[in-house]
Amino acid sequence: MIWHEVTIAGYLVVVAGIVLLQVLATRTRVPVPSLGDLFTRAMRSRTGRVGVLVAWAWIGLHFFAR
Amino acid sequence: MTWRVRIADSAGAAAGCAEAVVDTARPAARAVAALAGLRAPVVWVLLAIAFFTAISGKPVDGLLMLIVAAGLAWDAGRRALRHAGPGRHPDDGTLEAEGATEAEGATETEGATEAGDDAVARPSRLPGGRRRLLAVAALLACGAAYAGVVGSFSRYSWPATAGIIGLGTIVVVTGWHGPLRARPAGGRPPVAGTLAWAVVLVAGCLWELGALLQQPSLTTDSYAHPTISTLTDPLLATSPGRSALLLGWLALGWYLVDR
Numbered sequence: 001m002i003w004h005e006v007t008i009a010g011y012l013v014v015v016a017g018i019v020l021l022q023v024l025a026t027r028t029r030v031p032v033p034s035l036g037d038l039f040t041r042a043m044r045s046r047t048g049r050v051g052v053l054v055a056w057a058w059i060g061l062h063f064f065a066r
Numbered sequence: 067m068t069w070r071v072r073i074a075d076s077a078g079a080a081a082g083c084a085e086a087v088v089d090t091a092r093p094a095a096r097a098v099a100a101l102a103g104l105r106a107p108v109v110w111v112l113l114a115i116a117f118f119t120a121i122s123g124k125p126v127d128g129l130l131m132l133i134v135a136a137g138l139a140w141d142a143g144r145r146a147l148r149h150a151g152p153g154r155h156p157d158d159g160t161l162e163a164e165g166a167t168e169a170e171g172a173t174e175t176e177g178a179t180e181a182g183d184d185a186v187a188r189p190s191r192l193p194g195g196r197r198r199l200l201a202v203a204a205l206l207a208c209g210a211a212y213a214g215v216v217g218s219f220s221r222y223s224w225p226a227t228a229g230i231i232g233l234g235t236i237v238v239v240t241g242w243h244g245p246l247r248a249r250p251a252g253g254r255p256p257v258a259g260t261l262a263w264a265v266v267l268v269a270g271c272l273w274e275l276g277a278l279l280q281q282p283s284l285t286t287d288s289y290a291h292p293t294i295s296t297l298t299d300p301l302l303a304t305s306p307g308r309s310a311l312l313l314g315w316l317a318l319g320w321y322l323v324d325r
Contacts, residue, residue: 007273007277008297010273031256043245046244050108059315066227
């Protein structure tokens, strides 16, 4: 039972980290790129762009498709 | 004659570049250029996803990932060959096929930065105002209709699979041809901040992987160690829940396509 809560707490920590970094990037002068900047950077090349879009498509496939 | 071919990695970063010196006069050298796509890290990541997805009981997903990985590798190899081919040589006989990708603060557009990546940013077709508003309203209506219809299908059914694969294919093919609109390249992101993002995102992936590996099997859920899929099962068990999640998925897709 305790491991169930621990596992969920781990996910919440990761989500909190993402929110914290995004807030630091967009609301402060701390030198942290926003998630959007990182995506833009990663998607400058064709392989990066296709890779990110395929990752997005995979999420849909994983949750909904056979 | 010796040509120098450089293939940029997924992030277009110089650190990830794989470099091959190719003598295009020999068939073997042309074969090496054709295999340049296998040097792209994204191709190997997709192959790994294809393998693990297939052994996790989702062969269709695995096959689609395999097709995209093969397509990317073929495309990169084809471009490497084209840039290494005769008739495009500069005066000194050496071709740096890599674009001027890493110039700090350059005003280049996305899509024209990768080695041999001839994808050019398409001009914006909606120059603001009423036309843009109508287009956005139409997209929102289509998105809502899509989420409503596909969300009404049972999970893992063939109609739902067809809906996801259809839209996914359209988006990936659209992205393959380049970004929808030009964006200023901006500078190189701060290293420390980028590392912080990498730590958080990799930690999240490892946490999910840890939960997955502690299941009784790859296809059997664990209450003690739930994966994200297991946690979302109750939401996805209902039609409104599926439609809500599909709307989020669509919004994320639009955000990415617009990058």
